[in-house]
Amino acid sequence: MKRFLIPLGLFLVLVIFLAIGLNKDPHEVPSPLVGKPTPDFRLATLAEPDRQFSPTDMRGQVWLLNVWASWCVSCRAEHPLLVSFARQGGLPIVGLNYKEVRGDGGLDAKKLPLEEETALARQRANTWLRQHGDPYTLSVIDLDGRVGIDYGVYGVPETYLIDKKGIIRFKQIGPITPEALEKKILPLARQLASES
Amino acid sequence: MKRTLTQLAAALLLGPLLPVAPGHAAEATPMAANPQVEARLIAISEELRCLVCQNESLAGSRAELAEDLRREVRLQIEEGKSDTAIKDYLVARYGDFVLYRPPVKPTTWLLWYGPFVILAGAVLGLIAYLRRRARQSQPPALSATDRAAAEALLADDSGTPSRPKDAP
Numbered sequence: 001m002k003r004f005l006i007p008l009g010l011f012l013v014l015v016i017f018l019a020i021g022l023n024k025d026p027h028e029v030p031s032p033l034v035g036k037p038t039p040d041f042r043l044a045t046l047a048e049p050d051r052q053f054s055p056t057d058m059r060g061q062v063w064l065l066n067v068w069a070s071w072c073v074s075c076r077a078e079h080p081l082l083v084s085f086a087r088q089g090g091l092p093i094v095g096l097n098y099k100e101v102r103g104d105g106g107l108d109a110k111k112l113p114l115e116e117e118t119a120l121a122r123q124r125a126n127t128w129l130r131q132h133g134d135p136y137t138l139s140v141i142d143l144d145g146r147v148g149i150d151y152g153v154y155g156v157p158e159t160y161l162i163d164k165k166g167i168i169r170f171k172q173i174g175p176i177t178p179e180a181l182e183k184k185i186l187p188l189a190r191q192l193a194s195e196s
Numbered sequence: 197m198k199r200t201l202t203q204l205a206a207a208l209l210l211g212p213l214l215p216v217a218p219g220h221a222a223e224a225t226p227m228a229a230n231p232q233v234e235a236r237l238i239a240i241s242e243e244l245r246c247l248v249c250q251n252e253s254l255a256g257s258r259a260e261l262a263e264d265l266r267r268e269v270r271l272q273i274e275e276g277k278s279d280t281a282i283k284d285y286l287v288a289r290y291g292d293f294v295l296y297r298p299p300v301k302p303t304t305w306l307l308w309y310g311p312f313v314i315l316a317g318a319v320l321g322l323i324a325y326l327r328r329r330a331r332q333s334q335p336p337a338l339s340a341t342d343r344a345a346a347e348a349l350l351a352d353d354s355g356t357p358s359r360p361k362d363a364p
Binding site for chain 2 (some may be wrong): 030154
């Protein structure tokens with residue numbers, strides 16, 4: 001009897017390991033930035049070209065930084081949730097509009113002069129927000145994606161939960177699901193809000 | 197010769213980045229202006245994983261992010277940063293996962309040494325098993341009568357097995 005139990009036990013261990021491996025999304029790479037201060041940047045806002053935003057402006061607040069673009073299909077999926085969340089007054093959401101023009105595969109914008117690209121990005125992003133609703137306190141334009149690199153963005157959408165001291169506490173890779181919002185983001189945000 | 201090869205390699209690497217018709221090859225020169233930079237770019241980016249298509253290196257990937265990161269690496273090479281500094285820059289943003297050769301540190305000990313632990317366990321198990329088997333399968337000692345019978349058989353050097361003589 002014992003000699004059958006040993007291979008059976010080994011087989012079960014193997015099954016458990018394979019099951020864990022199969023249920024993990026290989027595209028979710030844990031970010032080394034969780035627990036670290038937000039990388040600093042200073043970018044023009046989408047609504048007012050003359051106004052600039054930096055993460056330090058949000059000190060003392062718990063907030064979300066959401067990376068989006070109008071060409072991003074998954075952003076469209078997550079957007080209604082963000083809009084209703086913002087309407088309920090959940091958390092301030094800052095949008096990082098990521099490579100609005102040059103990220104669009106259907107558009108060859110490599111030879112566009114910078115000013116034209118900026119204007120086109122503004123127009124496209126604003127139109128999109130008008131059509132789908134604007135959940136953002138404000139959005140900033142990361143035209144060439146360099147701020148995205150600093151935040152370790154490798155797919156859009158991505159969302160960062162940032163605490164009052166400007167430390168990244170959680171990163172959602174891919175669209176925010178109602179489940180992730182209820183079970184991870186909101187409880188953590190409540191806890192962070194109670195911190196001094 | 198080596199120089200041409202490097203340039204060729206650089207051109208192959210950069211080719212997809214530049215929407216240039218074959219006749220306009222001269223336009224590519226600003227990017228590949230410095231073959232040494234390009235050679236280092238290739239050497240560094242072959243060691244890095246593209247996060248979008250994870251089984252491709254940063255050198256071979258045509259993903260947008262890979263283009264951006266190659267541009268960033270090229271800039272930093274031109275700024276005179278060391279290879280380690282450039283890799284650290286990417287690890288700080290994307291984690292150890294970008295390195296095809298993960299560093300040896302407490303969180304990766306299991307990865308690096310785990311196979312050897314399993315191997316050692318298997319060898320110990322094998323030794324224990326063989327010893328136990330050797331002990332169990334020792335042939336039972338020959339009794340005096342058995343020995344006498346065996347010796348009698350061996351002494352019979354006719355070489356052929358005995359047959360019943362009356363057999364047809």
